[in-house]
Amino acid sequence: MKTYLGEFEEVILTMVGILGDEAYGNAIVKEVQGKLDRSVNLSAVHITLYRLEDKGFVKSEMGGATASRGGRRKRYFKITNAGLSLLQEMQAQRKKLWELLPQLNFQRLIYG
């Protein structure tokens, strides 16, 4: 059985990958905001992260103590190998499809 990801799940998974060691809830919210200009809710991010964790694409651990955040530790997420290969696979598939798309347009341009 192959696992597929929803669009939002894919975005979050990618962000976890991009942020590397600094991936926790708030950072991801900000990153999505900054890179994609898209406003997301913290709870949606958390829920998605837990779901990805259940599916085994990310893993999480608590960071060290912090001074801010009322002294609460951050839960850091890290992309797993399974997550990474899934992203790669999705990328490859998309590329394959994309390559089919301009070809059609190209021919149209010439003969149409």
Place this chain on the structure above:
Amino acid sequence: MGDPNPSGWVMKLLKWFCPEELYEGIVGDLLEQFDEEVKTLGLRNARRRFTSNVFRFMHPAILIRNKMKQLNYLSMGMYKSHFRVAYRSMMKHKFYSFINIFGLAMAVAFVFLSFLFINQELQYDEFHTNKSIYRLYNQIRATEDQKLLSDASAIISIPLIPDLARQVPSITSHSRLASNSGTVSLGDTPYEETLHFVDNDFLSMFSFPIVHGLSNVLKDPNSVVISTEHAIKYFGETDVIGKSIEITLNDSTKTYFVTGVVENKERESSIAFDILVPFETFRMVTSERSMTTYNTASIEGYIVFENPDVTRGISPILSSAIEKETSDDHSILEIGIQNMSDVHLNPEVIGNAKYTDPQKLYIIGGLAMLVLLVAIINYITLSTSHTLKRMKEVGLRKTLGAFKSQIRIQLVIESFSLSILAGAIGVGLAFVITPYFSQLLDIPLSFTLDWISLVFIVFLALSIALISGGIQSFLIIKHKVVDAIKGTIVLRKDSLLNQSLLVLQFSLSIMLIIGTLVVRTQMNYIQNKDLGYDKERLIEISMQSPADISSANNLIDRLRLELAKDVRILEISGSMNSFRYPWTQLGFRQQDESVERVYFNKVEENYVKTMGIELVQGVDFDQNSENKSKILVNESLVNYFGWEDPLSGQIPGKNFTSSHQIIGVIKDFHFSTLHNKIEPLVLSVDKEAILEGVTGLSTYVWPINMYKIELRIGPGDLREIMDEVEAGWEVVNPNQPFVYSFVDDVLAKNYEEELRWQKVTDSASAFSIVIAWLGLIGLTRLSMQKREKEIGIRKVLGSTVTNITTLLSRKFLILIMIANIVAWPLAWILSERWLEDFTYRISLNPSLFLIGGAGVLLVALLSVGYQSLRAAMSNPVDSLKCE
């Protein structure tokens, strides 16, 4: 950033619902965001956003994750082990588990059947999509003191509905509903049927599914709509639009064309019909006067309002719309409405529609609860005594670090598995016995597992599990670990709780048995009571809609002549009212405007003789002389009017213009069921004898005519005689089917309801006594096992078998005695309540109570005694040897 904080309660809320292991990460992220937003958006907005974010975290993915995680990783193995232990202990103690599960399963089956029945009764008439259909009823109220002079009756006069529809614009559609018997013929085959006469709106108001035809099908005066069952009965198929049938009413035959075939929803509809004909046809069977008068009530009527809101306070409007027709100086006719959904279960309004006394639903529900209670008690007493055998296990669990809650969970899981199993078996059992049950009770009951019943079953199993498991764990956990392990906890043999539960259980069983006996005795009494006439070898023949009284008399005379040659046929007579109730009641307006009511039967001269009614004074009607204005009255009427010399009496009434002659007084006979007192009655051959005095509202069930022939037969083979009668009928009346019944059967039908309820109590007490008995067997067996060593020692020391048997059974027998003492007064009160409904009833006899108690005692004695005996006879070596 010391000061700005989110609201405290929101933090608490988050902490409460958030799974422990996620909490820190989530609250940290939220606080970080909050701190930033305080700077950018200000404290108030930040707080608001914080709160709304917390609420967004109340997401199933977070909430359930909590539980799933625990189930998955922490206690799943434990749960598995609980189930395994439950299974093992079930298999290890097969006898005990069987009793437990089977007892519960029986109770579940009974409760489920009751549920099916109650649910079915509550669903009556719910299939009509139009929810603003109302049935009309009327009642007479005195203008002076506002007292009700009559019961609310849905039997109304014919012109009422059309008059109301004309005057009250919010009535959008309406239909009258009358019924009469008639003969339907197809070719040469006549069928005796009940026809229903309805207005054109009938099928569009109600939601009887129309299989063929349109809803506007009764417009044509020659149209007829039949039920699918009857379409198949007549034609063998349902698509029979346009086919013709002949209907004979009052000796005139007309051809009708089938314009519609509908499902009559027999099991869900309080309006029962098979053949619908246009209402105008009713003219053929009723007098012209009754079509227009408000003084005779003979039909039901249904109306639809444009919306339900207008029904508030509609009653006075309806009453006043027809006031000038119905009221006089002293009373007015009040018109009320009742919603269709109320028709089936409302005891206040009397009508023709099928009706179930809601009290019966309570009774059957109550019985089901009783049976269930008995089973649960069983379960608790058995499992507590049994679980004490497992104290060691519990003690060991505690020593190894089990929390109380875990042991509680284990016990609940065990009883949960048991009750789910019992529930499943019970439903299976119910499935198997539904057909028998429905046949036994003569209630069309279908076994359906829709989601309501599934929810009900699951709920039932869950509550059994929680109640029994809860009590059980409470009893076990309170013991100290050390005692448990040492095995020094012996359930005190006479634990008060167990004993009172046992007493309660047996009291309930004894009550049910006494109830059953009371019902049976009363039914016996009713069926064998001297009715004032001889019901044996009396036969009733239906005359199909005779044109008028003289043609009916003519038919009777010809039949009498035809059958005269057979000496086994003793007497023949005819009458208007027969053995079906209620009889015609006439009202006579008095000088002071009050109304005196007496019952009335139009009879043939031979009636008193044929029925075998005793004449106490005067003479009977004479076939050879003029019977004009002669009447017979019963003793009750004489007593009612207080006449010294009844033969010179006159029925009082201000509208009498001529006098009538009371030629004789007959002994009171029961012309209604034994629920009712014998009321004043007038018999006459000449229907005009007293009819002119009738002014007050009177109830005719049928128009005045002769409907039945009574036939008294002498000794001889019944079948032969009936063949003879049928042959005679064929000669005098070849065009009509020969429909007859034996009067004792007809009478038995009047008590069908009671017989049915007799069977319900029978089966409830059978269920409960079997369950209680199973419990008793289990309990004695356990108690014997516990005392094995003791018995062995006693025997070694010289006790005899008798000694030991008495010792062992005494406790149980004393408990059952106590149960008797508890049950008797309660049973007495309840039986009295039930008997109140009967005017003619048995007086409660202490012997019934003794028999009930002794019966239970005997059953208990047998099982306890047998087991004690077995224990007492066992070889002490087996129980004492220590290997």
